[in-house]
Amino acid sequence: MTALVEVNNISKSFESFLAVDDINFSLEKGEVLGFLGPNGAGKTTTMRILTGFLKPTSGNIKINGLDLFKNLKKTREFIGYVPEGSPLYNEMTTIDFLSFICEIRNIDKDQNLGKIIKLLNLDEVLLQKIDTLSKGFKRRVGLAQALVHDPKILILDEPTDGLDPNQKHEVRKLIKKLGKEKSIIISTHILEEVKAICNRTMILSNGKLLIDDTPTNVLKKSRSYNNLLVSVYDKSANELKKELEALNNFKYIDIDNNLCSIKLKSTSDASFLSNYLLKKKYAIKHYSINKGQLDEVFRQLTNTV
Amino acid sequence: MRQFLSITKRELISYFATPVAYVFITIFLLLSGLFTFYLGNFFEIGQASLGSFFEWHPWLYLFLVPAITMRLWSEEKKSGTIELLTTLPVSTLNIVLGKFMAAWLFTLLALILTFPMWITVNYLGNPDNGVIMASYIGSLLMSGGYLSIGIFISSLTKNQVIAFIVSVTVCFLFTVSGLPIVLDFFTNWAGEAITDVIASFSFLANYSDISRGIIDLRTLIYFLSLIILFLYLNVITLDNSRN
Numbered sequence: 368m369t370a371l372v373e374v375n376n377i378s379k380s381f382e383s384f385l386a387v388d389d390i391n392f393s394l395e396k397g398e399v400l401g402f403l404g405p406n407g408a409g410k411t412t413t414m415r416i417l418t419g420f421l422k423p424t425s426g427n428i429k430i431n432g433l434d435l436f437k438n439l440k441k442t443r444e445f446i447g448y449v450p451e452g453s454p455l456y457n458e459m460t461t462i463d464f465l466s467f468i469c470e471i472r473n474i475d476k477d478q479n480l481g482k483i484i485k486l487l488n489l490d491e492v493l494l495q496k497i498d499t500l501s502k503g504f505k506r507r508v509g510l511a512q513a514l515v516h517d518p519k520i521l522i523l524d525e526p527t528d529g530l531d532p533n534q535k536h537e538v539r540k541l542i543k544k545l546g547k548e549k550s551i552i553i554s555t556h557i558l559e560e561v562k563a564i565c566n567r568t569m570i571l572s573n574g575k576l577l578i579d580d581t582p583t584n585v586l587k588k589s590r591s592y593n594n595l596l597v598s599v600y601d602k603s604a605n606e607l608k609k610e611l612e613a614l615n616n617f618k619y620i621d622i623d624n625n626l627c628s629i630k631l632k633s634t635s636d637a638s639f640l641s642n643y644l645l646k647k648k649y650a651i652k653h654y655s656i657n658k659g660q661l662d663e664v665f666r667q668l669t670n671t672v
Numbered sequence: 673m674r675q676f677l678s679i680t681k682r683e684l685i686s687y688f689a690t691p692v693a694y695v696f697i698t699i700f701l702l703l704s705g706l707f708t709f710y711l712g713n714f715f716e717i718g719q720a721s722l723g724s725f726f727e728w729h730p731w732l733y734l735f736l737v738p739a740i741t742m743r744l745w746s747e748e749k750k751s752g753t754i755e756l757l758t759t760l761p762v763s764t765l766n767i768v769l770g771k772f773m774a775a776w777l778f779t780l781l782a783l784i785l786t787f788p789m790w791i792t793v794n795y796l797g798n799p800d801n802g803v804i805m806a807s808y809i810g811s812l813l814m815s816g817g818y819l820s821i822g823i824f825i826s827s828l829t830k831n832q833v834i835a836f837i838v839s840v841t842v843c844f845l846f847t848v849s850g851l852p853i854v855l856d857f858f859t860n861w862a863g864e865a866i867t868d869v870i871a872s873f874s875f876l877a878n879y880s881d882i883s884r885g886i887i888d889l890r891t892l893i894y895f896l897s898l899i900i901l902f903l904y905l906n907v908i909t910l911d912n913s914r915n
Contacts, residue, residue, distance in 0.1 A: 418759045422914045443761040454752030458689040470678035
């Protein structure tokens with residue numbers, strides 16, 4: 368199977384500023400890729416290059432096997448794009464706007480528009496001007512615009528930015544559902560979002576691609592991955608920490624959210640610890656294994672300055 | 673072709689969805705009437721002609737056309753819709769042509785709505801309606817020239833005020849390039865040949881031929897090539913903004 372998106376060594380500089388630095392990856396159907404990175408990391412620039420809005424200074428991109436910049440018109444038929452902030456023609460009504468997109472994309476309105484309107488629950492706002500819509504509806508109109516032609520590739524720049532928790536949940540559910548049939552790239556700085564919907568994560572910083580892996584594997588890079596998290600009713604976290612440190616049996620102990628976060632030397636230390644706690648007859652309040660924290664990895668990697 | 677028409681249609685919907693269209697048309701009609709009757713002494717002249725009506729058109733277009741065109745690209749840039757529009761499977765040429773055509777049709781509508789003038793002058797006397805028709809065509813052609821300059825300048829900035837001021841200035845230079853104010857500046861050092869060339873670029877000179885009822889091929893070519901030139905520059909600017 369050929370990759371739907373193939374990115375070969377793209378770099379982009381604006382005068383002397385290097386916004387994207389030699390990025391490589393390819394993406395197949397069914398992959399939902401999350402771009403993570405601090406502001407200014409190059410997420411938006413990369414997406415703008417993938418949609419042909421900006422030309423890379425060097426490197427090339429293949430969309431569905433075709434060179435993007437040699438076949439701008441053809442390749443764009445495969446892509447649905449929601450730019451940063453989901454810009455829309457605010458003075459138009461929802462239905463006029465979506466009809467316009469259908470006309471430009473040369474697709475049958477009656478056949479496609481109805482489905483999308485139903486999928487995104489836009490019935491009640493069809494005749495409203497877009498600038499009178501709530502943010503949640505505007506986002507949905509933005510998504511509808513990107514979905515009318517049932518694209519193979521969906522590129523969404525911060526799709527849940529500015530939405531309330533319920534709306535975020537809805538959009539994520541939708542992306543997850545669509546992700547089975549398409550290749551999706553989203554950018555976000557909400558780390559939980561990546562865990563919730565992506566099956567692939569990239570962390571960018573200063574235009575460089577630092578990590579390209581599944582969210583679970585990225586979590587393993589967390590310093591506190593596999594740490595035991597322990598607290599007891601009898602003692603404060605600090606007191607317990609001191610007591611356990613005195614045993615000299617662990618690599619290190621941190622305090623994390625009022626829990627002792629214990630890095631074990633080996634798995635047998637786990638039974639040593641539980642035995643110790645039993646022997647002391649402590650009432651256990653919390654006992655768990657840290658699955659790794661994305662924000663920790665994020666800070667570890669992007670806080671180099 | 674279909675796409676070009678879709679763009680035109682969308683633009684026109686936008687004009688009429690905001691007060692811009694109504695304000696423009698009202699002001700255009702008011703001012704053209706005012707200029708004709710007060711400054712143009714329509715009645716005192718005692719002639720059954722619309723000469724005093726058409727002679728003000730360049731000056732009306734000079735600041736009304738940039739008021740239409742200033743937002744055409746600047747607003748797309750500011751609101752970010754340019755990213756939406758230019759990543760759709762449609763060529764830059766089609767977008768530029770669509771925008772221009774919408775603006776031109778809109779100006780045509782404003783011109784058509786001046787028909788009470790034509791009725792008035794026909795009621796009062798027996799004007800040469802051929803000359804009036806030619807004048808309308810000339811006025812429309814000239815408005816196309818102003819529009820193409822304005823749209824091009826709008827594509828250079830995301831600031832509408834800057835787009836407006838620069839457009840008015842450039843349009844002013846094109847308008848008056850046949851008048852002494854510009855020509856005197858050149859005659860001293862540029863020689864007669866160059867001065868003549870500059871003079872021939874004047875909107876006023878080309879327009880005045882047509883409004884006397886003479887549709888000269890040279891005038892047609894002048895306005896059409898001016899329009900094509902600026903639309904072409906517009907396409908180039910937008911394509912280059914990718915880099």
